Amino acid sequence: MKAKTLILFIFLLSLFVVIVAQAQDTVYYKKKVSPFDRNYIKFSPFALLEIEPTIQLGYEYNAGKLRLQHEIGYTSLFNPTYALFTPDQSMQNLSSAGVKLRSTIKFALTPDNNYSRHKYKYFGIDFMFKYLNVKYHDFNVRMMDSYWQMTDISTNKYVGAVHMIYGTNNYLSYANNIITDFYMGIGVRYKTITNDFPSNTNDSFDLYPWWDDIDGLMLSIMLGLKLGFGV
Numbered sequence: 532m533k534a535k536t537l538i539l540f541i542f543l544l545s546l547f548v549v550i551v552a553q554a555q556d557t558v559y560y561k562k563k564v565s566p567f568d569r570n571y572i573k574f575s576p577f578a579l580l581e582i583e584p585t586i587q588l589g590y591e592y593n594a595g596k597l598r599l600q601h602e603i604g605y606t607s608l609f610n611p612t613y614a615l616f617t618p619d620q621s622m623q624n625l626s627s628a629g630v631k632l633r634s635t636i637k638f639a640l641t642p643d644n645n646y647s648r649h650k651y652k653y654f655g656i657d658f659m660f661k662y663l664n665v666k667y668h669d670f671n672v673r674m675m676d677s678y679w680q681m682t683d684i685s686t687n688k689y690v691g692a693v694h695m696i697y698g699t700n701n702y703l704s705y706a707n708n709i710i711t712d713f714y715m716g717i718g719v720r721y722k723t724i725t726n727d728f729p730s731n732t733n734d735s736f737d738l739y740p741w742w743d744d745i746d747g748l749m750l751s752i753m754l755g756l757k758l759g760f761g762v
């Protein structure tokens with residue numbers, strides 16, 4: 532319940548920031564400062580709504596003719612809809628924790644024209660790594676039809692990815708130096724999952740949602756929106 536309240540609070544706070552920022556922009560609209568020239572703390576509100584949600588923060592800064600962005604996030608299965616995709620499980624007997632790391636190299640495509648004083652488009656290379664540990668508590672397994680056993684089962688998911696992305700940084704508020712960062716991309720990801728499920732059982736339990744039944748190297752598409760707060 533606390534996790535749901537935290538998600539709702541953060542999402543409503545992000546919406547409030549957007550509304551207030553737009554209301555204060557009239558006086559500052561003519562400032563000739565590009566978002567390409569400033570540094571930002573980044574927040575990803577929609578990462579909270581994913582099936583495997585992440586509380587994710589990042590920092591974007593200038594590095595000569597390009598920009599670098601580094602992000603770190605705490606991942607956990609506190610989205611209650613996750614249980615809908617794993618019929619053998621429930622959120623009551625499940626605990627999870629993990630980390631997501633992301634780094635992006637950005638190359639501005641329109642750094643010098645007048646339009647880019649308020650917005651800049653960029654091409655980027657994005658690298659991502661995610662680790663997620665999930666523990667199932669008091670899990671029933673049948674040992675070769677001889678007896679039932681209650682046990683704790685742990686799974687570990689490792690995901691690595693690289694994407695070529697195209698995006699736009701646009702001022703949401705000149706007054707408060709707040710930008711939006713919308714991006715999309717295509718690339719590849721590699722996923723592997725391990726678990727300590729007993730080997731001497733003859734029952735087939737669905738530990739994973741359907742998309743985790745596929746692992747190895749695969750095509751990947753990404754789409755996202757971040758808020759950036761100038762520092």
